[in-house]
Amino acid sequence: MTDKPLRADAARNRARILATAAEVFAAKGPAASTEEIAARAGVAIGTIFRHFPTKEALLAAIMKDVHARLAAHAATAGTLEAFFTTVVAEAAAAHTVVTLLSVDVTPALATLTDAIATLLSQDQEHQRVREDVRIDEIMALLTAASQGALAAAWSEDLQTRTLAVIFAGLRP
Incomplete structure (x- = not known):
């Protein structure tokens, strides 16, 4: 990811992904799937990987x-x-x-x-x-x-x- 400021919608998606991922990982541990995170956050899996190219990056x-x-x-x-x-x-x-x-x-x-x-x-x-x-x-x-x-x-x-x-x- 670059250091350019995110568009408002992209910033909201990123924040929602992080909050949702923290909840899912807290509940299910590191084995939690990025697909579940995407579904709960209301974004496509590609949106997660645009912000975080790997699970480790997330x-x-x-x-x-x-x-x-x-x-x-x-x-x-x-x-x-x-x-x-x-x-x-x-x-x-x-x-x-x-x-x-x-x-x-x-x-x-x-x-x-x-x-x-x-x-x-x-x-x-x-x-x-x-x-x-x-x-x-x-x-x-x-x-x-x-x-x-x-x-x-x-x-x-x-x-x-x-x-x-x-x-x-x-x-x-």
Whole structure:
């Protein structure tokens, strides 16, 4: 795809395809068919492949959107605790497996990591998080907690208790 701006109808189709694909992949995993995505999005299969030449490109675009949305949320969350709570709740609700796929989202992940690092730094400055906590540890905890949210036994109570343990360990 080129960097030219999309026509309004093409932009709407692309957004609808991404939203529908995220729902279908969350429900059915990576084996979900692009034909089902096209049918649910109300577009022809060719429309999907005009925007995303392969299924992997579609998955990468979904992850890029997710990372961009999370980076924007990190910029407005106020605290690492608020950000963590939202991300883990979202992972639990979506039960998405897209994040487990081997798609290259390195630039988007770097942007997300930078946004979370800013939250970490602010929380450390305000003494809400221990000074010795590093960004790689925060990313590992966030990944683990989000992965845990995919477990069949995950519940709102377990989510609350898990986050309480994480937050207690981060506090000075």
